[in-house]
Amino acid sequence: MEIPSWAPYALGLAAFILGAVFHLSRVSFVALTGLGLYALMAYALQDNSVLNPDCLTALGAVIIPVNILLFFCLPDRGAWSKSGILRLWIVFFEFMVLLLAAGLIPHGNILEWFFGAKMLGVIITMISMIYLMISERRPGRMEGPAFALTLGSMLAVLIVGSESVTALHIMNGVLGCEFIYMVFLLTWEYSFFDDLTQLPSRKTLNHRLAQLSGPFAVAMVDVDHFKKINDTYGHDVGDQVLKYIASHLKAIDFGTAYRYGGEEFAIISTGRDKEALFPLCDQFRTAVTNRPFILRGQRSSAKQFGRQSDRPRKIIPVTVSIGLAQSSLACRGPQEVIIEADKMLYRAKQHGRNRVECVNGKGRSSKRRHPAS
Secondary structure, eight states, X not given: OXXXXXXXXXXXXXXXXXXXXXXXXXXXXXXXXXXXXXXXXHHHTSTTOOSOHHHHHHHHHHHHHHHHHHHHHSOOOOTTSHHHHHHHHHHHHHHHHHHHHHHHSOTTOOHHHHHHHHHHHHHHHHHHHHHHHHOTTOSSTTHHHHHHHHHHHHHHHHHHGGGOHXXXXXXXXXXXXXXXXXXXXXXXXXXXXXXXTOSBOHHHHXXXXXXXXXXXXXXXXXXXXXXXXXXXXOHHHHHHHHHHHHHHHHTOSSSEEEEEETTEEEEEEESOOHHHHHHHHHXXXXXXXXXXXXXXXXXXXXXXGTOOOOSOOOEEOOOEEEXXXXXXXXXXXXXXXXXXXXXXXXXXXXXXXXXXXXXXXXXXXXXXXXXXX
């Protein structure tokens, strides 16, 4: 059963529209790039075509990874914004260059150059895929790997699909499905993961709480004097502090951390009671207290002239308070446990902050006291 020639166009166009609707313009522009290359290749493989498919493959192998890296690194400002329109013109200009080059270079000429360009494209693609996988610039945890997978697929489509029209239709149909899957995958991630901290969001926490059946414990974590940090150093520094706490929470092995809201986080732990969880939470609190938070972006003008600044780096003391509760006969529902943990968190704040409080009256604080300014 053959795939209709219009199917890849429909899938690519659907991916472009879905990306624009769900505010994923990066996906839209990558899908548009794939759609344009498919249209050019499909025409070049026709018997009466004046386009050189080898030229399209060679130049496309270089343009694809460069485009995807460009779209990945630039901020997502929407498909129909001024920035989006400018990127549309860039893609259009690139394809005009491809069309002109493929039409001017005769079939079968300078084969060594074509082979060299393909190899260059493969090398750039491999480097780009590694960068996309490990880059900290990615907006979400899955966006970089998703783009890396798409980049590899597009290069495979370009090289293998250049052998026959049937292979081109089949592989572009699969690639179109991959684009649509990426839209829904990233939409899911942005819905269930906090954009700032990359921790699961409160919506994810609510889903987790609804699925809990056995005994569990909840630890509510709050950043001490967070409002004062925001007022003193600005909201950008406040965001850095939240990311700093989130980096600690991602490293814990006694539960799953969630962004609850504002400067508050929640940890859900199953298989441990509050007595076992208490020292682990206190170790986490101590680790946050003892590790200095160094304010980034504090550079003096001396560095602009190639001299090292003598000004010391700004260290902001950051501490957390933790309230701990567990499910029991008197506190069975997940929301009831959350409320109890919040009460313990409030008690930790009342007792001086930078401490862990448990529902049975147990509490522990740090001997080190840090002001918030």
